Each structure stands twice: as structure tokens, then as C-alpha cells.
Amino acid sequence: MSDSMSEKPATAVQLNHTAVYASDRRTSAEFLAGILGLEVGAPFGPFLPVDLGNGVTLDYFELRDQPVQSNHYAFLVPDEEFDTMIARLEAAGVTYYADPQHTQPGRTNDMFGGRGAYFDDPDRHNMEIMTRPYARP
Template sequence: MSVTAVRLDHVAVLAKDRQLSAEFLAAVLGLRVGAPFGPFLPVDLGNGVTLDFYEQRDEPVQGQHYAFLVPEEEFDAMLARLDALGVTYFADPHHGEPGRFNRLFGGRGAYFTDPDGHNMEIMTRSYVRPDKP
């Protein structure tokens, strides 16, 4: 197998309530929650990758960072869905600029917290690979 054939398939996302967390993220991103697969509840990102929400009830969930490259034409709708859910979004990862988004690398981006304290990011332009839309 060549290195170019390696790609991410799924990521387990720890949650206190997998249904609540999966439905929250799916609502924000405009996606659907899939059927349970064993202890996992998947949200298909549409690029061959799923986020598999897994309940961790016996100890606190340690917040992680998840960044989503989203279409420019969907960004405003995602911010509107965050507003409708009563979730504050921020222009920066440290959540110091509430109700604002950034314009980094020729795109737009925003950060918000999910029900388990994960720092979620939506962005329309990748800063890792700025040549990719």
C-alpha cells in the first residue's frame, strides 16, 4: 500500500450521552445521525469518514478539538443553526471573541463547544493546505 492510499476512516468521539452529542453536531453541520453500530453512533461526514460517538459515563470526557472543512455556501446556515440552538460561536480557538467569525487564509471560520466540551471548528478554507478550497 502506498502512502497516498492511506486515509482516515473513522474517529471515536467520547461523549456522556452519545445520542445528544451526535444529534447536536449533525444539526449544526446539516448532517444525519446514522444507525447505531455496536456501542457507536455514527455521523457520516460524507467524505468516507465517520465520527463514531461512544459513551464514556464512568469518568469525565476530556475535551478534544475537531475541525471541519465546510462549503462556503453552507457556512452562514451553520452559524444560524448555532444561533438557533443558543450556542455561542467565536472567532478564535480560545473563545475570546464571541459572536464573531474569522477570515483566515481567505476563508471564514468559527469555533464552538459541543455538549461534552469538545472545541469544534468550522472553516471554509484549510490553513493546513491553503491551496485546497
């Protein structure tokens, strides 16, 4: 390994955006934006953006003629908005779960002293909302 590879990463590195593959970019972007209380932005080339509060953008990209592979996306949300998000899931008829394997329907978790839940988006991406970040050693 070269010396530059063994150095600590720069603390200024941040995730700016990521593509979220969807069978229908508008449906998927509007679904997540609605649950999180966000807005869908104007199309940007082939992307339909949803801007998050920390400067990261989810760029929804529509896949044509191929299946969407499920991924996991976790969102750190304010504790005071968590119940509203759960109510939005319930109003939309979306089952949420306390665990990532989706074995505890209609329940939330209390990991790391906060609250959390998992749910599927229209393309079966495993979405997570949590009020406390994971504690890492």
C-alpha cells in the same frame, strides 16, 4: 530509524473513522449533525455514527462513570453553507467564536481567505467550521 520508517507515507492512507467520547452519545451526535446539516446513523455496536461527506465517520461512544476529555475537531465546510451553520448555532443558543481560545464571541474569522468559527459541543469538545483549509508551507 529503519529504511521503511524513513520512506514517505503512502498517499492512499486516509482517516476512515474516529471515536468521539461523549457523556450522552445521542445528544452529542444529534447536536453536531444538526449544526452541520448531517444525519445520525443507526447504532453500530456501542457507537452512534455521523458520516461526513469525505468518507470519514465520527463514531460517538458513550463514556460511563468517567469524565470526557475535551478534544478539537475541525470541519471543512462549503462556503455556501457556512452562514446556515452559524444560523443553526444561533438558533440553538450556542455561542461561537472567531478564535480557538474562545475570546471573541459572536464573531467569525477570515483565516486563509475563508471564514471560520469555533464552538463547544455538549461535552465541551472544541469544534471548528472553516471554509478554507489551513495553508501549510
